Amino acid sequence: METGRETGAVGGAAGRDGDGTEDVDVCVVGAGPVGLTLAIALRRLALRVRIVDKAPATKHEARALVLWARAREALDALGVGETLRRHGVELDVVTIHARGRSLGELTTGWTRSAYARPLNIEQHDIERLLCEELAGLGTRVEWNTELTDVKVHEDRAEFTLRHEDGSFESAAAPWIIGCEGTASVVRDRLGIPFEGRRRTGLQVVQGNAHPTWPLVGERGRGHIFLAPHRSLLVFPLPGGGFRFFCFRDDPDPTLTAAPTLGELRDLVADTAGMPDLRLGPTVTPWLNRARFSDRVAARLRRGRGLLAGDAAHAWAPVGGHGMNVGILGAHNLAWKLAAVHHGQAGEQLLDTYSDEQRLLAVRYIREMRFNFMELPLPPLGYRAFTATVPAALARRGFQRKLDLRLSDLGRSHAGGALAWHRPGRPLRPGARAGDRMPDVTVTACPTDPMDPTGPAGPTATRLHAVLGYERWTLVLHAARARPDVLDSLREACALFPAPIRILPVTPWDAAEARRLGHPDDLRLVRPDGYVGLVASLTRPALLHDYLAALAHSGP
Structure with a gap:
């Protein structure tokens, strides 16, 4: 069911009127x-x-x-996620190298998302x-x-x-x-x-190239090479070849011209410890030298x-x-x-x-500023950091945490003006106000059989597939969606002018139920997929107050 006023379908192209x-x-x-x-x-x-x-x-x-998971989710909500996927290559694993040997592998896809892996495009x-x-x-x-x-x-x-x-x-x-x-x-x-x-002491030399080297050319594999005063990231390109990013010190800040393919080859060969390396041009050639400000x-x-x-x-x-x-x-x-x-x-x-x-x-x-996997380190810092990498990569917990951070799925707006959490209640499972709503596997049940936007009947699906960028979504456990509860929620939403869909869902299993949150709580999800409000189903007045604040004067 949706409450509130629809904004209308996409109109025709904007054009100039007679006066310009x-x-x-x-x-x-x-x-x-x-x-x-x-x-x-x-x-x-x-x-x-x-x-x-x-x-x-x-x-x-x-x-x-690179497009990371959360940006891919955002683009999918706008209807272009699958189009971009078809034109890119998903990065599955990254091998970390130092001193001529592999220190381990960083795998991707640990997070719960339809777009869990980074996309190179x-x-x-x-x-x-x-x-x-x-x-x-x-x-x-x-x-x-x-x-x-x-x-x-x-x-x-x-x-x-x-x-x-x-x-x-x-x-x-x-x-x-x-x-x-x-x-x-x-x-x-x-x-x-x-x-x-301005960021001093750092320049980035980058380019696209086809390498001739002894490494296996798996489509979804990237590499990071660590050396004193530089780090080299190598990621596969959809059209073949690799993008080479070299973060290095800046011994000559007056040098501003784009690097030649020969300079890039020498830098890559020295950092990777491959003196016989050769680089050839790609279909989309690019060579760039850049310095940056924060x-x-x-x-x-x-x-x-x-x-x-x-x-x-x-x-x-x-x-x-x-x-x-x-x-x-x-x-x-x-x-x-x-x-x-x-x-x-x-x-x-x-x-x-x-x-x-x-x-x-x-x-x-x-x-x-603390990303030591990419920032160039002096020799002592390099030796200390690379000594810790093999043990860290061997831990599943480390892999999960790093993947979550890189994916941006753990980024939160908690503490902001739009994040209201139920007062006076102990912490319970599930996303807090300001967090991205987890993409839980659920059985979605429409509250109104005539609702054309909802499923025709109970179906197993990802929660994000039934959220919508054009509306707010009020998510609750179907087991608590009694007629009186739904009536009170409809009443609380009645005067809010934007569309709100009331969505009772049944978690697929016990693990998904914990991710969804306590059965006695509701979660009001913003159009961009973040939780705006967490409140008890017994306190619809809090939902009413939240919506009233939005509609009348802002949060």
């Missing part, structure tokens, strides 16, 4: 993975979107490579596929269109665009979102500081202007999560912006996006 202004709800600036994800999410929530980018077309060079392929998906929703990227100025007002954002022929256009939209990278014009015009500092915008919203992706936060690619964090931010922002725009929530809901996403970025920057 845009008949749109949101202008997205920047058509990288984050901007495209955000535009797709907004279109699926019935907002009219204009997306512009000063580049002539999608990039044809390699950049980011080139960024330009992600952008191409997302552009195709967005076009299917009626919106095409306006290339060769550069944002030059923004002014935000109480009810709209006015902005200026420069087109390929040099002409300028003045336009307006209720909202504008900067996703155009670290040199963001939107952020600059909003007057938001980009706080942080920066986070002081806030991600100023009135009708918002920031996402690298415009909001950026750091060295240690851990390979920059694109993933940006995609998760787009997934977080879109449903909140749609709720505010449709009058289903107060504008303060957008401030929770800023708070949650900034905290996520700050935590990543802090954690990556």
Whole structure:
């Protein structure tokens, strides 16, 4: 059963009216993975979107490579998960090497998710596929269109665009979102500081190549080579060959030119201890040398202007999560912006996006400073660290914890304004408020036989398959879904203007029941899959208060 007002189906493509202004709800600036994800999410929530980018077309060079489990789940909720899977290669195992020998293997897929393994897929392929998906929703990227100025007002954002022929256009939209990278014009015009500092003593030399080496070329196997003052990550590419990432010290900061294939070969051969190594070019050639700053915008919203992706936060690619964090931010922002725009929530809901996403970025920057598997270490630190690796990799508990951290499935918004947990109760099994709702295997039972969105009858399924990005979901144990309980829940939800599906489920077995949580508790799941509220079924008033706070003034 669903309660609340529907937002409506995706409408037609936004277009210009006679005076040159845009008949749109949101202008997205920047058509990288984050901007495209955000535009797709907004279109699926019935907002009219204009997306512009000063580049002539999608990039044809390699950049980011890995999609981790939580970002894959977010993209699947937007309808593109399987499309991306078909164009990538899942990483099954990574062998760790040092001093010419293997220290052990790091296996993936320990977490409970339909997308448990990281997916290696080139960024330009992600952008191409997302552009195709967005076009299917009626919106095409306006290339060769550069944002030059923004002014935000109480009810709209006015902005200026420069087109390929040099002409300028003045336009307006209720909202504008900067996703155009670290040199963001939107952020600059909003007057938001980009706080942080440059990372010194670290450069990243990377490229795509076909190696000639003695290692077995299994499709889903990667490698990490550790050496003093450098670490080398080698991951398989979907089209054949490997991406080589070398994090190393920075003996000559004045060297800025891209490396040659010969320089990359020498660096890889020296780090891996393979003097006879040869590297050949791939179909998608790419060689890059980069240095980075660790920066986070002081806030991600100023009135009708918002920031996402690298415009909001950026750091060295240690851990390979920059694109993933940006995609998760787009997934977080879109449903909140749609709720505010449709009058289903107060504008303060957008401030929770800023708070949650900034905290996520700050935590990543802090954690990556202790990622000794990738950061270059001095000889003493290298010897101490590599001495601990074989014993750690031999422990299943270590493998599980590391996989959970890399997957981002354990990331939580606990403690935030949207996370309400039942007061005065001892800790019980199941996700707490702010946590990602576990993808439990359940038997889903519709509360209303006429509900077209629910299953026709009891079926075993993953819980995430019956959640929905276009609605909230109230999850409870079917064994407690008595008629009087359901009536009280419907009453508590009745005045909330956004759709809520009441979903009684039966856990598949005792282990899944523990993951789902105590039978006497309900969990209100946000559209982006995080738990907003945990409350007792005997206290529907808490559910009513939570929804009332969202609808009227924000959390």
